[in-house]
Amino acid sequence: MSFASRPGAGAGSPASTSVLVVEDEPAIATAVARRLSAEGWQVETVGDGLQAVDAAARLSPDVVVLDVMLPGIDGLEVCRRIQADRPVPVLMLTARDDETDMLIGLGVGADDYMTKPFSMRELVARVKALLRRQQRAALAAELAAGAPEAEPPVAVGDVVIDRAQRRVHRAGEEVHLTPTEFDLLLALAASPRTVLTRERLLAEVWDWVDASGTRTVDSHVKALRRKLGADLIRTVHGVGYALEPAGASAGGGPA
Ligand code: CA
Numbered sequence: 479m480s481f482a483s484r485p486g487a488g489a490g491s492p493a494s495t496s497v498l499v500v501e502d503e504p505a506i507a508t509a510v511a512r513r514l515s516a517e518g519w520q521v522e523t524v525g526d527g528l529q530a531v532d533a534a535a536r537l538s539p540d541v542v543v544l545d546v547m548l549p550g551i552d553g554l555e556v557c558r559r560i561q562a563d564r565p566v567p568v569l570m571l572t573a574r575d576d577e578t579d580m581l582i583g584l585g586v587g588a589d590d591y592m593t594k595p596f597s598m599r600e601l602v603a604r605v606k607a608l609l610r611r612q613q614r615a616a617l618a619a620e621l622a623a624g625a626p627e628a629e630p631p632v633a634v635g636d637v638v639i640d641r642a643q644r645r646v647h648r649a650g651e652e653v654h655l656t657p658t659e660f661d662l663l664l665a666l667a668a669s670p671r672t673v674l675t676r677e678r679l680l681a682e683v684w685d686w687v688d689a690s691g692t693r694t695v696d697s698h699v700k701a702l703r704r705k706l707g708a709d710l711i712r713t714v715h716g717v718g719y720a721l722e723p724a725g726a727s728a729g730g731g732p733a
Contacts, residue, residue: 492518495609498539499523500530500556501571502548506594510543513598514605527551534560541608543601544588545571546581554586561587565657567608571596575693582697585704589658590684590694607685615657619644634667635723637710646706653705658683662698666711666721675718695719 497514501507502525511523524533527550534542542560546553557568570588572578578591589611590604622629622642629641636649644660646653655663661683666674676692684694699711699719712720 493520495541496520496522496537496539497605498530498533498537498542500527500533500542500548500553501525501545503545506545509598510601513602514543517602517606525549527553527556530556531559534566535563538564539566540612541605542566542568543571543605544568546577547573554581554584557586557588567612567657569601569604569608578693578697579700582701585701587656589656591697603686604684604691610685611657611661615644632664632667634670634721635710637663637667637706637723639664639667648706648710655702655705659698659702659705662695663702663706663721666719670721670723673714673718673720677718679718 495518497519499507499510499514499521501510501523504525507523507525511521514521522533522537522539524530525548527548529550530542530544530548531551533539544553544556548556551559553570557570560566561568567590568588569590569592570578570581570586572581572591572593575593578593581588581591589608592601592604618629618641632639632641638647639660640646641664644657646655646660646663662679665679665682676695679695680686680691683698684691686694699713703711707724709724710721712722714720
C-alpha cells in the first residue's frame with residue numbers, strides 16, 4: 479500500500495470501492511444502488527439476511543448499508559455475523575429514531591444509523607464519511623505499526639486509551655468498543671473536563687457538518703456510558719458532553 483500525498487485522497491479510488499446494500503424493499507434498494515453507483519462505487523444489492531452474510535464474506539465490501547427489518551435473519555443478526563467475520567463499517571437503516579436508540583442499547587456494533595425516510599444526498603454523505611474514517615484508521619494503524627512510540631497511550635483518570643492498538647482499559651479492565659465508540663471517546667479525551675458540543679463531536683468523529691445528525695452522537699454516548707460507566711461522561715443539557723476523569727474532581731491527580 480502506498481501513502482496518498484494529499485490527506486483524504488488516493489486511498490481507495492472510487493472504482494475499487496465496494497458497497498453492499500442490504501434492503502428487501504425493491505424500490506428503495508434500486509434507488510439506493512443507483513445513487514451509490516453514480517459515485518463510481520461497485521454496488522451489490524441483496525434483499526435477505528442470509529444472502530447478506532454470504533455476500534459480505536464473498537465481496538469484502540468497504541461499507542455495508544443495512545436495513546434492520548429483513549426476511550430470513552434481521553439486520554441486527556446480520557451485523558453481528560459480518561462483524562464477527564471481519565470489521566467493516568455498517569450504516570444501519572432504521573424505521574424510527576427510538577429504534578436507533580434500542581439498537582445502540584443492544585450494542586449491535588453499527589457505526590452509524592439513519593432513519594427512514596432519508597435523502598439520497600444524506601446517504602451519500604454518510605457513506606463517504608465512513609469511507610474516510612476507515613481510510614484514516616488504516617493509515618493510522620500502518621503508521622503506528624511502523625513507530626509505536628509515535629502514538630503513546632492517552633490516560634484520563636482511570637481510563638487508558640491505546641491509540642496504536644485501538645484498545646481501551648478502565649481501572650485495568652479492557653473494554654471492547656466499536657470503531658465509532660473508540661473515536662468518540664478519543665475526541666472527548668483530547669479535552670477532558672471541557673464541554674464539546676454535539677455538532678463539534680459530529681464533525682470530528684463522523685466528518686459530519688449537518689446538525690440533523692446529532693442524535694447519532696447522543697446514541698453513541700449512551701453506548702459508551704453503558705460500557706465504561708455512567709459517571710465518565712457528563713451531559714451539559716442543550717450543549718454537549720464532557721469527559722470527567724474519575725477521582726480527579728477534587729483537583730488532584732491520582733491519590
Ligand atoms: Ca425492510
